[in-house]
Structures are given as C-alpha cells and as structure tokens.
Amino acid sequence: MKAGAWVRIVGLTMMVALLTSCGTGPVRRVSEPAARIQQLTVHANGSWAVEVRIENFSSIPMRFDRFDLQLKLGEDAAGQLQAQPGLSIGPESADVIKVELTPSSAAKLAIADALSGGRSLNYSLKGDIFATPDEAKQRTYTIERSSALSPAPGLPGVMR
Numbered sequence: 001m002k003a004g005a006w007v008r009i010v011g012l013t014m015m016v017a018l019l020t021s022c023g024t025g026p027v028r029r030v031s032e033p034a035a036r037i038q039q040l041t042v043h044a045n046g047s048w049a050v051e052v053r054i055e056n057f058s059s060i061p062m063r064f065d066r067f068d069l070q071l072k073l074g075e076d077a078a079g080q081l082q083a084q085p086g087l088s089i090g091p092e093s094a095d096v097i098k099v100e101l102t103p104s105s106a107a108k109l110a111i112a113d114a115l116s117g118g119r120s121l122n123y124s125l126k127g128d129i130f131a132t133p134d135e136a137k138q139r140t141y142t143i144e145r146s147s148a149l150s151p152a153p154g155l156p157g158v159m160r
Contacts, residue, residue, distance in 0.1 A: 036053050069082075070127050078101070083097050
C-alpha cells in the first residue's frame with residue numbers, strides 16, 4: 001500500500017473518532033412555556049372553575065412550581081389565577097391545572113352576556129410562571145397571551 005493511502009486511512013479514522021466524541025446525545029433545549037385557558041365553567045354560586053393549560057415547549061421535562069396570572073375579559077380585570085401545582089410536564093407536552101376563581105362583577109356580567117348571546121369573548125393572561133428545567137434551578141417566565149373563549153355547545157355555563 002502506498003504512503004498516501006495510509007495517510008488517508010489514518011486521517012479518516014481520526015475524523016470519525018473526533019466526530020463520535022463530539023456526540024453528547026440529544027440536544028437539551030429549554031424554551032419558554034405558554035399558558036392558556038382550556039375551559040372556563042361558571043358555577044351556580046357565580047364562582048368559576050378555570051382550567052389553565054400549561055405547555056412545555058422544551059426538549060426536556062420541566063417542573064411547574066407555581067403561576068400567578070392576571071385574567072382579563074376584554075378590558076375588564078376578572079381576577080388572579082394562582083396555583084402551586086408542583087407538576088412535572090414532559091418534553092413538548094402539556095397538562096391542565098384547575099383553578100377556582102371568584103371573578104369581578106364586571107367579569108361575571110361579561111361571561112353571562114357572552115353565554116346568553118352565544119358569542120365569543122376575548123381574554124388575556126399576563127403574569128409569571130415559575131418553572132424548573134430538569135436538573136437546573138428555577139426560572140421565572142413572563143407570560144402574555146390573548147385569545148378568545150366561546151360557549152361550548154350542549155354544555156351550559158361552559159366556555160372553551
């Protein structure tokens with residue numbers, strides 16, 4: 001075998017060894033989570049059960065320790081959605097946390113009007129989610145979300 005062929009073989013072997021040593025497994029990407037209302041149920045006493053969907057867009061599990069979100073319906077403050085779920089959500093997954101809320105008078109009227117008229121209602125969430133990426137320290141993520149809720153057909157008092 002010629003000397004040039006040996007040089008190429010040794011060079012290729014070294015390149016393969018170098019490339020395999022660089023592989024550290026899957027990429028560990030931590031992305032900002034999101035929150036939105038999955039369902040809002042009006043109880044007979046006027047209080048609400050609000051199902052908050054927490055979405056983990058990271059490639060690793062995250063523990064969601066707590067959240068504090070201001071809920072607005074249109075321009076009216078409805079109340080604070082606060083919880084300490086201590087819930088672990090897997091990579092690129094979501095889970096729902098139910099929060100009981102005593103809404104403001106203006107928010108009660110807005111929901112009642114939307115339900116009776118069969119209309120959708122704009123809402124916004126603004127606040128913080130405190131989450132801990134797998135094997136790291138807790139981080140604070142600021143959330144701002146705007147969307148709309150509509151009456152759920154066949155489910156009186158339910159907006160989705």
